[in-house]
Amino acid sequence: MLICSGFTQALSLITQALPRPVVAIEDPGLPGREAVIAAAGGTHLPIPVDTEGARVDALAAGHAHAVVVTPAHHFPLGVAMAPGRRERLLAWAAGNGRLIVEDDYDAEFRYDRQPLGALHGLAPDHVAYVGTTSKTLSPALRLAWIVLPPHLVGPVCDAKQHHDVASGIVEQLALARLIESGVYERHLRRLRRLYRHRRDTLLAALHRHLPSARVTGAAAGLHLMLALPGNADPQRVADIAARDGLALTPLDRYRLHAPAPGGAQLVLGYGNIAAAAIPEAAQRLRRAVVAAGRD
Numbered sequence: 001m002l003i004c005s006g007f008t009q010a011l012s013l014i015t016q017a018l019p020r021p022v023v024a025i026e027d028p029g030l031p032g033r034e035a036v037i038a039a040a041g042g043t044h045l046p047i048p049v050d051t052e053g054a055r056v057d058a059l060a061a062g063h064a065h066a067v068v069v070t071p072a073h074h075f076p077l078g079v080a081m082a083p084g085r086r087e088r089l090l091a092w093a094a095g096n097g098r099l100i101v102e103d104d105y106d107a108e109f110r111y112d113r114q115p116l117g118a119l120h121g122l123a124p125d126h127v128a129y130v131g132t133t134s135k136t137l138s139p140a141l142r143l144a145w146i147v148l149p150p151h152l153v154g155p156v157c158d159a160k161q162h163h164d165v166a167s168g169i170v171e172q173l174a175l176a177r178l179i180e181s182g183v184y185e186r187h188l189r190r191l192r193r194l195y196r197h198r199r200d201t202l203l204a205a206l207h208r209h210l211p212s213a214r215v216t217g218a219a220a221g222l223h224l225m226l227a228l229p230g231n232a233d234p235q236r237v238a239d240i241a242a243r244d245g246l247a248l249t250p251l252d253r254y255r256l257h258a259p260a261p262g263g264a265q266l267v268l269g270y271g272n273i274a275a276a277a278i279p280e281a282a283q284r285l286r287r288a289v290v291a292a293g294r295d
């Protein structure tokens, strides 16, 4: 296992360790991955995502050497990769000598479903597993870990050595102390309760104030998807809500390609809002949706 400075550096190091790779990435997905891949000497290839996760048929039709996926909880759609899809993805990697980069960015937060086993456990020679403390402690800490297939340990460790030698040792020692003392586990249990409560409060408030909006992707993580009622334009809703002090992100902001029609969705994060403030925020959201519908 290699400790590095966040998932972002993990992606950079893995790309550097492969010879000028084509790296497939989920579309929609976390912004900025394409720039990280380009800076590390690779090329990105967007692959679509549906309700079963990343589309392996689209991957198989391309020429990617590696793919970055969020199989346990897609970001931002919130879907878990279907069992058949997981199998096909592993077969794609094993059959072609390709690499899967498993971004398990919020594994600690599951509410209504059992945690899914990591892909890495099923194919350790073809999967680089990346975990991060960005959701459990703070994105400011810049601490993550990569469990690598054996053939990549040398090249990725070399890339890390050339890049910044090592991630902050003091922070690593502090994290080790937290884990050994049991404090980290207690912290995670407390966070799970806290975020579940926020999630439940948000679902109840949306049900009350926007009953015709459809919620998906709420079973895990720190965000959910909201499909707006009628023809509301998510960007227009976000602009109006911003003037009312509410920050919202349209799903299209996370897309690399032009949006598909009918995808009027907002990504609602609840990692950074107190439960007590959620009902008022939902009312502001309703006001913005109503105002956007009037234009």
Ligand SMILES: Cc1ncc(COP(=O)(O)O)c(C=O)c1O
Residues within 6 Å of the ligand: 005, 006, 007, 008, 009, 030, 070, 075, 103, 105, 132, 133, 134, 135, 139, 143, 144
């Ligand atoms: C999909 C996804 N992957 C990874 C991360 C974490 O990236 P990093 O470890 O570089 O902060 C995030 C955000 O926290 C994310 O949303």
